[in-house]
Amino acid sequence: MSTTPRPPDAEAILRGDRRALGKGLTCMEAMDDEALRLLDALWERTGRARRVGITGPPGVGKSTLVSGLIRAYRALGRSVGVLAVDPSSTVTGGALLGDRHRLGAEAHDPRVFVRSFGTRGSTGGLSRAAPFALDLLDAAGFDVVLVETAGVGQTEIEVAATADSVAVVLSPESGDAVQAMKAGLLEIADVLCVNKADREGAAGLVEALEATLDLGAPAPWRPPVVATRGLEDATALFEALETHAEWLLEGGRLGERRRRGLGGRLKTLVRELLSERLLAGRDALLDARAAEAASKRRSLLDAARSTVEEILR
């Protein structure tokens, strides 16, 4: 892997060539042969960046907080790569990727790189593509890699959860603590952030979140609940994330978390590759078994099991 010389585009990415990185991220989006080649060449350079995930319901002010986080990291002289994931239309496949717009001046800083991804439908493979895009930003040498997703689908939540530290952002309008629990948002949070804290109901939401955390079994890390009012005090979120980063550095927790994360990603990839290979050219078999289930000759579960037996024979 490292014995062969790196391809020119991989070298260009390591040199900080913006266009090469832009093109490389397109390969990650597509998950094609080019992506495989780039990842092989650059994998050894991953694992240096601090990875932060920001997720939460639409409209809670994630982009504004991301903008504040970028400012805070830049004030410390750190370079920042951002991946902003926005939903694609399930009807046309089109997407309006507006995060760049909301990030404002931060997006123009030469040591900040912003890339927008559309989710491209639920079967579009975002869960594979986005973490690899973060790997590429990491290998490209950014000190901090931020990923922002709307916490509406399981995939988007999972993508954010691949980060070292995950902030879940809520607002008084986004629903109560129970809804956040139902969406699976609370369990991935390392930091909970109640944004738009000057609005009615914010204090109540903070209290409810604290109470919900009290109900859970004692964990080695209890997510702090911070209240923010957009850019003004995004530093409160920044500090909570930094505290989590310091905690991760104790006792090899970061390494352990990353190994677990890679293990999870590996399992998902193997599952997808396996099913893709095993199902290749099996459409006729699947159609026949489905017809049997439809005409009640077999139960659906029996049809599935016998299909598997036949494929593995």
Place this chain on the structure above:
Amino acid sequence: MSAPSPRAPLPRGPRPIRVLVAKAGLDGHDRGAKVVAQALKDAGMEVVYTGLRQTPEMIVKAASEEDVDAIGISLLSGAHMTVFPRVLELLEEGGLSHVLLTGGGVIPEKDREALLASGVGMLFGPGTPTAELIDYIKREVALRRGRSK
């Protein structure tokens, strides 16, 4: 079993056309840009919307990071004879000459022709049906993608 290759990648299908929509100049009228952004999205494109008061430098930085096929600039302030040539120049410097540069606004016919001759794409006046713009972008991007292969 007929497997394609031992390390089969997981392709995600054809890439939607990606377009950067930017509002250049100092005026604050971005309604046209927003209408266009929405229409392109509805036509199945991925639209990166950058908002108001973008300089040519900002536009080209965004275009390279987002790896777009086309840039659409809305310009009502009369600065088109400086903005479009400058963006074109920066695109060439940045190795992005494959990117289609188009746009619209209040631009006199003779300026449009001069810009077209210099390598800028078609520019559309106010009231142009969005379908016309969509067709143009689809056609041009298909040509350019074919060429760069």
